[in-house]
Amino acid sequence: MRKVMRVVNRAQCTGCYSCMYACSRTYFHIATTKLSAMRVKNYPGVEGAFSIRICTGCAHPDCAAACPTEALTVRKDGGVIFHEEKCIHCYKCVEACTLNAMQWDPIAREPLVCHQCGICAEYCPNGVLALVEVEDDE
Amino acid sequence: MTNNKIMRIDLSSFKSEVYEDPKLFGKYLGGTGVATKLLYDMNIKNIDPLSPESPIILAIGPLNGIYPIATKTIAMFKSPLTGNLGESHAGGRLFMSMYDAGLSAIVIAGKSPYPVFIVIKDEEVEFHRAYSIWGQSALATERILHSRAEGVGKRSIIRIGPAGEHKSLMANVSVDTGRHFGRLGLGAVFGSKNLKAVVISGSKRHKTENFAKFNKIYNKIFWDAVKSPAMKKYHNLGTPQNVLPLNKINSLPTRNFSQGFFENAEALSGENMSENYLAQQIACANCPVGCIHLGVLREPFEDNIHYKSFKIPYDYEPIYAMGTNLSISTPEALLKLLYIVERAGWGVMETGVTLSWATEAFERGIIGVKETDGLVLNFGDFETYEKVLYNMWNMKNEFYGDLNNGSAFCAEKYGGKEFAINFGKNGSPGYITGRDAFLGFLMGVRHSHLDSAGYSLDEKIIKGEMSEDPSAEVDLLIKEEEWRFILNSLTICLFARKIYTEDLVLEALDSVGIHRKSEQLKNLSRRIHALKYKIKIDNGFDLDKLEFPEKLYRVQTGRGKMDKGVVRKMISDYTSKIREIIREAEDE
């Protein structure tokens, strides 16, 4: 058993960004949505639909496979660990993530890697995100 | 963020510049304080609100982008509807995009020779031809620009619909989804400049001064907002939670303010709307409350075999304006009317008040089928209202063109001033609670229910929590309005006013390096009050000619019938206090 992030109730999202603020605040100590390891995407118009992209802690991460320098290594419980000193700022990890979940810091030119910590879920007022238990081979 | 950068954009020359003004922000904080001072210094007295010189000011404050529910942006301009102070507030993502761009204020002046939309990315400004989107609805414009105008971060898209292009004096500016600079005609000012839309984004992130302090205050506000029952109500039913309680105390405007009881209130209530029509709630950025309610309207087409659906934002004020006050009794009909208004880009409150004036004027024979081009106006007749709105949209004849200019303009031209329910030429908000609500609409600097919330005083008196006292009531209105100048300088959503107490505001300001004392805030709000009133008076707002619409004296308000003598006395008491406030500021 391992615990990873999931979007459990996408349609309950109000687009408040509390999740992104929480992630940036926790890891960068900055009030912004920009340094979050996940994204809430807006769709245009009164339709008000949101799509949430968050690292689901893959057991076989495409991002790590795409990294030419092993700056991303597979984390024991899923997802990846980032080794900053090895990063050559090539953007390949972001391109490799089919979910578009891997975020990018355009100033540091580095990926923003999810720690599967569940803090964003704690701050979601609408139960959209959750840290859930999955089988080891999932 | 430094919180003192101003961007000036000149549409005549397609030039822009950014500069810092630490003195201005140091003194006036931001938001309404800064915007008021900017407008005051521009000396707009002899400027036509729809001329190129007429400015559009957008401003945020030092807490935006940092703390939850500091979500508003203040728009300040010369109102084409009233001729004096134009001020309207909107939520959405606009404040966040300005914050990300590092801009505390944006001033737009001049006039483009052809339709344009502006794209602001940090401190860069692009001017794009907008011929192809001129004529598009406010909703379509957002969809188009969302896929067309790239940004350097989360974008905010503010735009006008056809109403603004026609320079309808009640045109609004739509902000992102379901939020608007709704009041006092900002859309016409955009239209007069050939400005269809502004798309803003920024790539900046700003260091946090003192993380531990910030984190503590953030969490306090956040969890207060999430846990407080009052805020929960805003999320659950939204502002339409007010429909039934107001109806119960005879305070829900019905058929052009003829009575405070609407027989079909149940159908338009927050409860019924939520249960049967709510598609979802959405939020302004950085607001865990999420009070914006989107209703869904499902309509058959082609022999009732096919269906299409629309999502339409609804709130208490639109329900009053296009619902109860026009005697519209089904949510379907209401949502259909709101959809047209949303697409055209009219401010919904002024639109409703103007239609209710027109209906009563028709009943009384002041206007007839000659003006309406054959349409018979009746309260409750949704299909005719639908036609009226499209005729207004298309400016079908002189009368429909006139309706675009609001209730005060129409009553002046056709008659029926006594039942044109506007205050200072601004269509009334939706409360017949009693004299304090009306007095607030009349004397509030924006003629808005959010200026001083007199209805809540009325409600307290109705419930017996407070006793009647004309002079104390006036003082309480002024006190409330002045505190709100501070909240509006920090552009905090007024729905969070119970969370943002004075102590919290001082603490939050302190955490971003702005050290103030209670007394200083009081002095600042006084000064803002004085400046706003000076702008109003300079631009024709006459303190000696202030009146409620005559009809209201015959109406049974929540507090009963108003005594004209007492009301007159309160108005004169209020105006002398305003004069005093102005004098004090001049002495300084």
Ligand code: SF4
């Ligand atoms: S789980 Fe943690 S690291 Fe991952 S997006 Fe959420 S807050 Fe950020």
Ligand code: SF4
């Ligand atoms: S905190 Fe929840 S509701 Fe708000 S944007 Fe994130 S996922 Fe959506």
Ligand code: SF4
């Ligand atoms: S309470 Fe509503 S209007 Fe206020 S900030 Fe939140 S979502 Fe926006």
